Amino acid sequence: MNLVTVSGPPSSGKTSVILKTIEAIKRRGLSVGVVKFDCLYTDDDVLYAKAGIPVKKGLSGSLCPDHYFASNIEEVVQWGRKKNLDLLITESAGLCNRCSPYMKGIKSICVIDNLSGINTPKKIGPMLKTADVIVITKGDIVSQAEREVFASKVNSVNPQASIIHVNGLTGQGAFEFSTLLYDEDENIETVNKRELKFPMPSALCSYCLGETRIGEEYQMGNVRKMELGDKND
Amino acid sequence: MINIKELEHIKIKELENQYPFILSFFENNKLDVEEYEEYTLEEYLSHFTAEEIDEWAIDIEKIKSDLESYINQMIEFLGLEEDTVDSITIIAGNNKYGDKENFEELTINKSEIVAIVGPTGSGKSRLLADIEWAANKDTPTERTILVNGETPDKSLRFSTSNKLVAQLSQNMNFVMDLTVREFLELHARSRMVDNEEEVIEKIIAAANELAGEKFNLDTQVTGLSGGQSRALMIADTAILSTSPIVLIDEIENAGIDRKRALNLLVSKEKIVLMATHDPTLTLMADKRIVIKNGGIHKLIKTDAEEKGILKELEKMDDIISNMRANLRKGEVLNSQV
Numbered sequence: 001m002n003l004v005t006v007s008g009p010p011s012s013g014k015t016s017v018i019l020k021t022i023e024a025i026k027r028r029g030l031s032v033g034v035v036k037f038d039c040l041y042t043d044d045d046v047l048y049a050k051a052g053i054p055v056k057k058g059l060s061g062s063l064c065p066d067h068y069f070a071s072n073i074e075e076v077v078q079w080g081r082k083k084n085l086d087l088l089i090t091e092s093a094g095l096c097n098r099c100s101p102y103m104k105g106i107k108s109i110c111v112i113d114n115l116s117g118i119n120t121p122k123k124i125g126p127m128l129k130t131a132d133v134i135v136i137t138k139g140d141i142v143s144q145a146e147r148e149v150f151a152s153k154v155n156s157v158n159p160q161a162s163i164i165h166v167n168g169l170t171g172q173g174a175f176e177f178s179t180l181l182y183d184e185d186e187n188i189e190t191v192n193k194r195e196l197k198f199p200m201p202s203a204l205c206s207y208c209l210g211e212t213r214i215g216e217e218y219q220m221g222n223v224r225k226m227e228l229g230d231k232n233d
Numbered sequence: 234m235i236n237i238k239e240l241e242h243i244k245i246k247e248l249e250n251q252y253p254f255i256l257s258f259f260e261n262n263k264l265d266v267e268e269y270e271e272y273t274l275e276e277y278l279s280h281f282t283a284e285e286i287d288e289w290a291i292d293i294e295k296i297k298s299d300l301e302s303y304i305n306q307m308i309e310f311l312g313l314e315e316d317t318v319d320s321i322t323i324i325a326g327n328n329k330y331g332d333k334e335n336f337e338e339l340t341i342n343k344s345e346i347v348a349i350v351g352p353t354g355s356g357k358s359r360l361l362a363d364i365e366w367a368a369n370k371d372t373p374t375e376r377t378i379l380v381n382g383e384t385p386d387k388s389l390r391f392s393t394s395n396k397l398v399a400q401l402s403q404n405m406n407f408v409m410d411l412t413v414r415e416f417l418e419l420h421a422r423s424r425m426v427d428n429e430e431e432v433i434e435k436i437i438a439a440a441n442e443l444a445g446e447k448f449n450l451d452t453q454v455t456g457l458s459g460g461q462s463r464a465l466m467i468a469d470t471a472i473l474s475t476s477p478i479v480l481i482d483e484i485e486n487a488g489i490d491r492k493r494a495l496n497l498l499v500s501k502e503k504i505v506l507m508a509t510h511d512p513t514l515t516l517m518a519d520k521r522i523v524i525k526n527g528g529i530h531k532l533i534k535t536d537a538e539e540k541g542i543l544k545e546l547e548k549m550d551d552i553i554s555n556m557r558a559n560l561r562k563g564e565v566l567n568s569q570v
Contacts, residue, residue: 027373098290115408118419122261125290129262129299142408143462144399144470145420151393152423156261159302162391170358175373176366176390198292 001080002087003188004181005101007127008111009120010093013137015044016168017111018089019051023171024178030086035076037092037101039065044091054083065092066099066200073103077191087182100127102197106188107181110161113138114150121153126198128154133180134161137168235308237301241275248274254307254425258300263289310394311425318397318477319343319381321364321504326376328528329356334376336532339522343477346495346505348515351524357508359527361480364506365398366390374527399474401466402482407454413437413465414450420473432473439497440468445488445558460488467494471501481507484514486550487557492517513550516543 008014015036022032033054036044040059048055056079060068069092080088092101102108110131112120115138121128128134134154139147151163162180166173205221240248245266248255259266269277278293285291320342325334341347349357359374367378367385379385380397389397409416417433426432433450441447444464448457457465463484470479479498484491495517498505509515516539523531535543556566 024373118409122263126292129290129295130292139400140402141404141406143405143466144401144474144476145416145466146407146409147400148393148396148474149419149423153261155306155393156258156303157299159299159306163393164391167358172358172362173365176362179371198290199287202287 001077001085001188002107002182002186003077003080003191004087004089004107004109005103006089006091006109006111007094007101008135009097009113009116009124010095012111012113012116013166013168014091014093014111015047017135017137017166017174017177018091019047019053020166020168020171020174021178021181022051022053022089024175025087025182028182030182031084032087032089033080033083033085035079035088035090037065037069037072037090039093039095054085064099064200065095066101069101070196070200073101074191077188081189089181094124094127096201097124097127099200100125100130100196100198102126102130103191103194104197105194106191107132108197109133109135109181111135111137112154114142114147118146118149118153121150121157129158130197131158131161133177134158134163135177136163136165139165140167140169235301235304237297240300240304241297242273244271244273245277246270252304252307254311255300255304257422258303262296262299264296306394307425317343317502318504321397321478322379322382323360323364323529324377324379325529326363326368326370326372326374328374328526328530330526332528334374334528335530339529339532340382341504341506343502343504344499345520346499346507346518348518348521349506349508349524350510350515350521351530355524356527357524360522360524360529361398361400361506361508364478365396367397394475396476398478398480399470399476400480400482401463401470401484403463403485404482405462405466407457407462407465409454411454412450413448413452413454413457416454417450417469417473420469424473424475426473436465436468436472439472440464443467443490443494443497445490445554458488459485463489464494467497471497471503477502478504478506481505481509483509483511486511486513486553492547513543513546516540516546 006014006018018034025032034048036042036057038059042057045055045057058072076090108131110128114136136151154163164173164177166177203222205223206219211218266277281291320340322338322340324338325336327333351357363372363374363376364378366372367389368376369384370377389395417436418429421429421432437450444461446461448461491514495505507514507518515521516535519535521533522529559566
C-alpha cells in the first residue's frame, strides 16, 4: 500500500483536490481510501462516502490535532491494509501553522491557496517547508501576476518541492497531480518506528492541563511572556 | 552546479554581492542577517541557540539544502537565454468515448489567435491542461503537445518561473491590498527584471490604452473597476509574464477595448487561445477549435465572409459602447444613433 499525507490550512481546498485526484487515480484501476483528521467538526467524510471512497474520520476534540494524528497513524495504516487499499490518503488541517504531520520517507503534500495572502508562505512553518509536493489552489480567481508572485514565494521557502497548480472545481491539474502520488514499487506495511519530519511544539503549561483562571499565580510549566517594554517599540 | 559546501565559508556580505537574489531567500525564510554581514554562512547558521531553533522551527540542514537548490534554480533562470516559443502543435488524441479526435494535428504560431468554442463541460479545461502539462500521450485524452515541433523537456511541468501558459479569466480579481505601483513592483521583482521603473510605466500606459476609464499608479488594485482590472491584467500579462501562451477565458464587452487587448498580446508575440461564447471575439480569431464530448470536433478557419460579419458585429458593439458612455454622462438616448 502507498501512503500519502495531505495537509494544509483550513479551507485551502484539500478535500476538493483529493476528490478530483482520486477520480483520476481510480481510472487506473487502483483502490483509494481516505482518513480525515479534524479538530471539532467535519462532514467531509460524507463527501468522500458519496463518491464511493472508503473513509474514516477522527476528531481530535480537546487535543492538539497533529498530536492526535501522530498517536493514531499506525492504526490508520492498519485499517487501510485491512481494506486492501492501493493508496491511503490522510487529510489533516494545519491549524497553528507550526505543526506538520509529515513522516520521514512518507510522501507529504501541502495544499495552499492563492487567496490566503502573499505572506502566507512565510507564515507557514514545517507544514509547507518540509512538504515534497505543494499544491496551489484557487488560481482561477486571482490575477496571473498574483499567481506568479505567490508561486515564486512558495518556491523560495521550499525550493526542493514540486509545485503544481490544481483547480479544485474544474479538476484542471488534478490528473497531473495524481501522477505524483502513486508509486507501484512502494509498499508501506507499517509506520511503526518511523520519525516525524519535524518535532511538534513542546508547550505544556497549566492551560494545557485544563486551567481556566487567568493570572500569573495559575501559570505553571512552559510559560513565556511577551516583551511589551519600550525598548522594542 | 553550486554546492553548498563551497558557500559555507563565504561571508554573508559577499554572498549577497555575488547572488543578490539570496536576500529574498533570507527574507522569506525569516532569516534575519542584518547584523551578521561579517559572519560566514556557516557561522551565521550555527549562531542560533537551541531555544531559537525550537521556537522558530529552524532546520539547519534543510536550510542548507534548500539554499543550494534555490541558488542553482536562480542561476539557471537568470542565465536562461530568451527561450522563445515560436509554435505549439497539438497532435490528436481521443475524446471521452475513446474515439479519435476529428483532426490530425494543429500548429499554432506566435502572434496567432485561436478561439475555443463548445458547451460548458465539453473539455476546454482538459485541452488547456494538456497544453500546460505538455502532454505526451500521458493524460486521459492521450494528446501530444509539441513546442517548436519538438517534445519539450519534462522539467517544464513543475517550473514556477517558466510556465507555458498564463491565464486570464473574467472571474479573476486582484486580492492584494496594494496600489497599482506596488503591485507591479512586486511582480517585476519576482521576475527579477532590471529596468523596473520603465516596465511599470509601459504597463500602466498600455493598460490605460485598453481601459475605458483611465486610472493611475496610486489607485488601489482592489478599487479598480471590472474593465480596469481586466485591462491591467492583460497589459501586465503581455509585458511582464514570461509565459509564451496566454489563455483568455471570455472578456466581457464592458470598460475595455477588446480588439486592442488582443492586438497588444499579439504584438508581444504571444500565442493567444481564447475560450469564448461571444461572436465578436470568436470571429476576431484566425481559427477556431470546436470542442465536443471532450475532444476536438472541428477546426474552422475564419473566412472572408465571417470577417465581413465581424465588421458588422463591431459596428453593433460600437453602438452599444456609445450608448453606455452617453447614459453614463447623464444624456438621454434617441433613436438617431
